[in-house]
Amino acid sequence: MKLWHSFLKELKLGSKSFYFYMELLMAVIIIVILTMVVPENFESKANEYIFLDLDSNFEEMFIDSIYASSDNVTLEETILEIGKDEFNVDLYETDEKRIYIFDNEVDMKKTAEKKKSLGVTIKLQDNGMFFDYYLQGYESEKFINIVKSVHVLDAVTMQAEYDKIPVKSLGGTQDVLTDRENLLPLFLYFNGSLMGLFIIAAYIFLDKGEGVIRAYAITASKVSTYLLSKVLLLSVTSLVTSFAVTFAVMGFDFNFLGLFILVLTSGFFVSIIGLILSSYYSNIMQSFGVLYILIILLSLPAIAYNIPAWNPAWIQAIPTHYMIIGFKEIIIENGDFMYVALTSLVFLLMSIALMPVATYRFKKTLTVGG
Amino acid sequence: MIKVSGLKHSYAKDGTYAVNDISFEVKKGEVFGFLGPSGAGKSTTQNILTGLLQLQEGQVEVAGYDVKKIKNNMFNQIGMSFEQSNVYSKLSAKENLDFYAKLFDVETRDPMALLDMVGLKEKANDKAGSFSKGMKHRLTFARSLINNPTLWFLDEPTTGLDPAIAAEIKEIIREEHKKGATIFLTTHNMQIADELCDRVAFMVDGEIKLIDSPKNLKLQYGDKVVEVEYVKDNETIKETLSTIIVEDKAKLKIIIDNYEILTMHTKEATLEEIFITVTGRGLV
Numbered sequence: 001m002k003l004w005h006s007f008l009k010e011l012k013l014g015s016k017s018f019y020f021y022m023e024l025l026m027a028v029i030i031i032v033i034l035t036m037v038v039p040e041n042f043e044s045k046a047n048e049y050i051f052l053d054l055d056s057n058f059e060e061m062f063i064d065s066i067y068a069s070s071d072n073v074t075l076e077e078t079i080l081e082i083g084k085d086e087f088n089v090d091l092y093e094t095d096e097k098r099i100y101i102f103d104n105e106v107d108m109k110k111t112a113e114k115k116k117s118l119g120v121t122i123k124l125q126d127n128g129m130f131f132d133y134y135l136q137g138y139e140s141e142k143f144i145n146i147v148k149s150v151h152v153l154d155a156v157t158m159q160a161e162y163d164k165i166p167v168k169s170l171g172g173t174q175d176v177l178t179d180r181e182n183l184l185p186l187f188l189y190f191n192g193s194l195m196g197l198f199i200i201a202a203y204i205f206l207d208k209g210e211g212v213i214r215a216y217a218i219t220a221s222k223v224s225t226y227l228l229s230k231v232l233l234l235s236v237t238s239l240v241t242s243f244a245v246t247f248a249v250m251g252f253d254f255n256f257l258g259l260f261i262l263v264l265t266s267g268f269f270v271s272i273i274g275l276i277l278s279s280y281y282s283n284i285m286q287s288f289g290v291l292y293i294l295i296i297l298l299s300l301p302a303i304a305y306n307i308p309a310w311n312p313a314w315i316q317a318i319p320t321h322y323m324i325i326g327f328k329e330i331i332i333e334n335g336d337f338m339y340v341a342l343t344s345l346v347f348l349l350m351s352i353a354l355m356p357v358a359t360y361r362f363k364k365t366l367t368v369g370g
Numbered sequence: 371m372i373k374v375s376g377l378k379h380s381y382a383k384d385g386t387y388a389v390n391d392i393s394f395e396v397k398k399g400e401v402f403g404f405l406g407p408s409g410a411g412k413s414t415t416q417n418i419l420t421g422l423l424q425l426q427e428g429q430v431e432v433a434g435y436d437v438k439k440i441k442n443n444m445f446n447q448i449g450m451s452f453e454q455s456n457v458y459s460k461l462s463a464k465e466n467l468d469f470y471a472k473l474f475d476v477e478t479r480d481p482m483a484l485l486d487m488v489g490l491k492e493k494a495n496d497k498a499g500s501f502s503k504g505m506k507h508r509l510t511f512a513r514s515l516i517n518n519p520t521l522w523f524l525d526e527p528t529t530g531l532d533p534a535i536a537a538e539i540k541e542i543i544r545e546e547h548k549k550g551a552t553i554f555l556t557t558h559n560m561q562i563a564d565e566l567c568d569r570v571a572f573m574v575d576g577e578i579k580l581i582d583s584p585k586n587l588k589l590q591y592g593d594k595v596v597e598v599e600y601v602k603d604n605e606t607i608k609e610t611l612s613t614i615i616v617e618d619k620a621k622l623k624i625i626i627d628n629y630e631i632l633t634m635h636t637k638e639a640t641l642e643e644i645f646i647t648v649t650g651r652g653l654v
Contacts, residue, residue, distance in 0.1 A: 005472040009461075016460040211456030215513070218420050218450045219473035220442045364424060 002221040006229035010203075014233050019202045023195055027241035030187045031248040034180055041179045046097040047115065051108040053123035062122065063092075070094035082114045109134055177332060184249050185327035186302050189320055191245065192238045192263050193270040194295055200234050200274035201291060205284045213362070224359045231271040238267040250331050258330040258340040265347035266323045270298075272354045279361035319347070371521055371552040372396035372419060377428035379414050388414045390576040391428075401543075401553040403567035405560065405641075407651060411576040412556045413453075413525070419554070420450055420523055433521050446476045449519030453526040453556075455506035459499030463490050463509050466498055467516055474517040484512040487542060489535065504531050511539060515546070522546060525556045540565060560641040570641070574649045584641055591647055592639035599632040600625050606632065 014020040052059050067073050076091045090101040102108035105121050112119025112134050119134035207213050216226050242263045281287035301321035304311045326343040329335035379389040389411040396402040406412050417423035421440045430437040435444040457466045467481035485491045488508040528536035564584050571581045599608045611618040
């Protein structure tokens with residue numbers, strides 16, 4: 001009952017505090033960003049800037065090859081604005097790329113240079129097509145070799161060689177998230193854990209500033225009850241904001257139970273870390289350095305999540321790595337619920353193990369800064 | 371109600387002690403004053419007694435509980451009025467008391483009655499954050515009574531209050547004492563200690579220099595003289611006469627019988643003067 005009354009008091013205090021609304025505001029901002037700013041899928045079409053120095057027959061053949069490469073090809077005669085310059089171009093847009101055909105090489109080269117992109121002049125030489133590539137200097141040796149090798153064999157022979165190579169998928173059919181959905185785990189971990197860490201510390205420092213922790217300590221209620229009431233408040237706001245953001249992006253297409261237990265347990269874990277941290281300092285300014293380092297450290301798995309090529313083994317020692325993967329499993333169709341459940345269980349056990357440390361620290365430091 | 375034996379506490383843990391081997395007892399129903407200047411070790415001792423500071427050395431028993439193994443039940447019997455107000459500024463005065471009332475396992479007092487007692491009834495629904503320093507202090511004082519404590523710790527209960535309010539607070543303390551509460555009063559205000567305490571302890575540099583009742587201390591350290599100011603032959607005369615020496619007593623009688631007395635005072639030592647005599651230190 002004391003925990004319940006303490007929680008109700010925290011809820012009342014929270015509803016009158018800036019940090020409470022900051023968390024809700026962050027959730028609203030995340031929803032707006034994800035639903036209105038972030039596209040369903042990021043633009044991945046490549047741009048090619050081409051000048052055709054060919055006679056009309058070969059030019060026609062080249063254009064035909066563009067139409068042959070894709071089922072959806074559109075042609076638009078348009079004006080390409082590059083800074084103050086305007087160029088008349090034919091824009092062929094396929095599913096995979098935009099091909100800009102220029103009527104002179106100077107304009108093409110100027111555009112490629114300004115856009116820091118690949119430019120090509122295709123011309124006839126020795127009864128064959130000849131390609132002049134205009135690279136920007138940042139291309140890798142590997143890319144240059146690929147460009148060279150493309151022209152070693154003719155297209156028909158190359159296709160025949162490709163067809164000889166058997167390709168077998170080991171993973172079966174994979175569910176694919178849209179780019180927007182793929183960002184959701186990052187926002188969930190940010191909103192639920194990083195914000196939680198900062199906000200619970202802020203709540204504690206507010207209480208320390210008012211000295212109410214000392215008054216609470218001289219009641220028949222336990223210090224751990226006081227700390228748990230803070231954790232409960234954070235859990236409730238994290239659940240509300242996490243479900244709101246997930247509903248906004250996924251609709252009803254996610255694992256409700258998985259989200260509930262992972263938000264609850266990961267939030268609990270991060271809150272305990274925030275409590276232990278705040279027990280060492282009297283105010284938020286003093287704690288800012290350590291808080292900042294901790295938040296950076298906990299953010300590293302998010303970088304690894306966005307850059308699959310950078311995923312060192314030690315990243316897996318950072319708990320937020322499992323939060324992000326867990327949140328992904330929750331929103332992916334046929335996600336691994338066992339992973340989510342196990343991750344939640346580990347967070348719960350770690351929280352239970354750390355709770356006595358937080359309580360001990362607060363008992364020990366009751367007369368310090370509050 | 372309180373038993374302290376060989377209590378030591380060091381913040382630096384380098385052999386220097388904020389509280390150095392003190393022992394005392396507070397009997398049930400007693401008002402015990404803990405007096406001394408800032409930095410004497412009063413607050414450290416009080417914080418150990420209330421569990422706010424962990425016991426390092428010595429034995430401390432409060433309300434029958436060993437402070438080394440504090441049980442939450444102990445706090446059902448304890449009230450504490452802090453020197454610095456510490457209330458939830460975003461809650462109203464009544465909400466503050468309502469909340470604390472729910473943290474005890476014993477019957478609690480009516481928050482409105484407590485607010486009325488400290489003159490805050492009209493402000494019951496105002497946020498504590500809008501209160502003046504004195505009002506916050508009164509709210510903190512009222513909160514300390516919410517669980518009807520049998521052992522009541524008061525840390526500078528009248529500091530920062532205007533004289534009229536301070537007099538009311540002193541009256542409340544007397545009333546609670548009459549009801550049987552044991553009171554541990556920490557202060558550097560000798561006047562309030564003199565008025566309220568059954569016994570006082572003088573503390574300086576972490577050590578208790580003396581424990582006795584104010585009355586005994588005055589008898590022991592006060593001068594047994596009378597200062598009298600009277601008019602003789604149109605001239606104002608001031609004399610100091612002993613109340614023990616026979617000649618002085620006779621002379622005093624003659625003055626009273628024959629001349630117009632302007633002022634007459636017994637030269638009783640104040641607690642502050644006694645403190646300075648005993649400890650060789652002032653109170654600031």
